[in-house]
Amino acid sequence: MTEEQPRPQKTHDPLTFRDKPVSFVRRGGRMTESQDRAWADDNGQYLLPIEHGPATASLGEGQTGNPVELFGREAPLTVEIGSGQGHAIVHACATHPERDYLAVEVFQGGLARTILGAREAGVTNLKLAEVNAPELLEKYLPAGSVDEIWVFFPDPWHKARHNKRRLISPDFARIAHRALVPGGTLRLATDWQEYADQMREVLDEAPEFTRAFEGEWAPRYEGRVMTAFERKGLDKGRDIRDLTYTRV
Template sequence: MPEPRTFRDEPVSFVRRSGRMSEAQERAFEELSGHYLLDVPRAIASTSVHADARLDVAAEYRRDAALIVEIGSGQGHAIVSAAAARPEDDFLAIEVFRAGLARTMLDADKAGVRNLRLVEANAPEVLATYLPEASASEVWVFFSDPWHKKRHTKRRLIRDGFGATAARALADGGLLRLATDWEDYALQMREVLDAEPLFERAFEGEWGDRFDGRAMTAFERKGITKGREIRDLTYRRKPRA
């Protein structure tokens, strides 16, 4: 008798649709994934992370350096640019869409970037268990899906509980950087993180300044062209007791 299907307890912030990759993207997975893409043990889904899996950061990057983690790296424009500009730091891109992962690997290889790794997985699971506690210097969440329809807002990444999950992965004093072009989501982000006792604001006033380490992408330009305000927020991880 087949075992019953098992589902995640919490809704994920993405809907993973299958799509064909170009020949170049297919080649990227064959030729470049050995260096860039982490081999993650799975649990109940192809984007899950087994609860016992742990990343040995120093062994993977072959050094001790600050680790910057981007959630939802998309095509990789922001993180490849940052990794190229900051060779003294290490970077980890979390993404579930294979075409985006392939594009990221292609661009990273073209730019000669070697301080970047990618993980094809659900971000909260990476933060909650796969990364060692206090291993990240920064966590970036730039333009995550706003799920603007009311019936879908439960899928938003930044919701109750996310702060504690991100705080686990961040070192004391580490920064959580967020940006969105969706006003309602920006307000929710601020409300959720203002209420999180493990974080404090690292900005003054209503909104933070634009993070100058974030490369301007086509996605951000599109939001500006449509007249949407880009909202930046930065929170600092409070010291552990």
């Protein structure tokens, strides 16, 4: 009887298999003719040429970007995670030309619509990134390079078995802390009460952040334009909850 051989240990390529769930599911869907044309004709005016890894919307190995080089100047940088169709960030770009803005979104249709809106508004202080946001904050941007991070109406993943996919977590607090400048701001908003409670609990307990508001909730951020998504939540009778935290 021969000696039993040891079983080989399972290994995996960290670029191919993620070690934690992402907060999105890549959805298909046809873009309009104008969106297709905007996407094809962008030529790097807005969309950053970020190479992806094997996993969906993952950041390719070694991909980095310096905001000063990306925008061609030194200016306070705001990063919006889950920018949707870009209504909030395009408005911000037009209102504050002295600041730079980076919209992070994994849905090409939303990014293409943002390109159309940016062209119509004539803004030049905007860049777009089609990539998983935590990877961009943790690996692509230099530490301490972001002035504000916006997370407005992220997917609530309201089913209990899906809660692990929620973006706001202790690990996200760590990643956001790395990206923000000392004293930088993290702004959040949701129309899902249970998620708002979780966001507040996570960030109240995070040693990297401190509250920038008094009472139960922060006042509505005046720089956030009313979008169709927020209006839909209000029409359904949901309370909009804002939270604002400062990087320690």
